[in-house]
Amino acid sequence: MSTRSLSSRAPFSFTLLVLAGCATGFPVVSTQGATRAPVQYAQSTDSATAGCLRNPACYKTLPGEEAVIPWVSRAADAANAATTMSVMLDKADVKVVEQVLTDCAQKANEQVNKEDEELQGREPTREECRQVVRMDGGKEVTRAMELGARKHEVALDCVRNAFAERFTQNVRVEPTYQKDFSTGLWRWVDPKQVEEWLQLGLTSMLWGALVPDIVIHVSGDPNQVRRIYDFKFPCPADNRPTWRPFTEGQAHYPNHQGTMYRKALLEGKLDPRFVTPKGIQ
Numbered sequence: 001m002s003t004r005s006l007s008s009r010a011p012f013s014f015t016l017l018v019l020a021g022c023a024t025g026f027p028v029v030s031t032q033g034a035t036r037a038p039v040q041y042a043q044s045t046d047s048a049t050a051g052c053l054r055n056p057a058c059y060k061t062l063p064g065e066e067a068v069i070p071w072v073s074r075a076a077d078a079a080n081a082a083t084t085m086s087v088m089l090d091k092a093d094v095k096v097v098e099q100v101l102t103d104c105a106q107k108a109n110e111q112v113n114k115e116d117e118e119l120q121g122r123e124p125t126r127e128e129c130r131q132v133v134r135m136d137g138g139k140e141v142t143r144a145m146e147l148g149a150r151k152h153e154v155a156l157d158c159v160r161n162a163f164a165e166r167f168t169q170n171v172r173v174e175p176t177y178q179k180d181f182s183t184g185l186w187r188w189v190d191p192k193q194v195e196e197w198l199q200l201g202l203t204s205m206l207w208g209a210l211v212p213d214i215v216i217h218v219s220g221d222p223n224q225v226r227r228i229y230d231f232k233f234p235c236p237a238d239n240r241p242t243w244r245p246f247t248e249g250q251a252h253y254p255n256h257q258g259t260m261y262r263k264a265l266l267e268g269k270l271d272p273r274f275v276t277p278k279g280i281q
Helices: 014-022 048-053 070-082 091-115 126-130 143-162 191-200 257-265
Strands: 132-136 139-142 171-173 176-180 185-189 214-218 221-231 273-276
Touching (some): 139 143, 143 221
Parallel strands (some): 221 273
């Protein structure tokens, strides 16, 4: 999955300075050299968010309410301000969304295969998928990995364009969800907050975050997730799509992406789905 370009911003608020202090002492994963924010944020051995919970300076106490982490309050305010209506897309609209996702997957697959000098539009063979095309940080990058990353980016851009004006209250592309350790609930994080953390180098604040490709939610409330989709581009094309497992040392080990999406965001009520060039699976 996907580094967002960061624009220059006004001086950060006192709250962010407090957050920066809260993160002191926790591992920070460098994003140097990245061009887009990672889809699955890097994991550290501890959480700056958990550190905030142990530091009263990080709390925002409201009359008659429990103390909450600042980003949780802001995310809740943003969601509540958007709408108080609990409106879900009907089945026909969901089908429209799924068709757009499939179309974007097909477009991305065709475009990237066509742009590849060796493939020139055809599907890669099993042997070509396994071929190591370069090294990155001492690790081998196969053609399957490289093609998949490029197709992912094209597909997500396609979806952003398609839903720039349609279903804007119900569909989000690459939303970030983080667990509020004071309540145990998973909450949507405002993209502006994510951007500020990344600008400050506080990637540890995103320890354990979940970032699905596409989420359908109750109108105006991204905390009420109803469907989740992730783009997958199997290589070769006849392979079955699979969820990426978390590795030892990561926040959600030994689970995989699909398990966490279901448990954390879909309340165990529905399975997340794959979007491939062959359709929704």
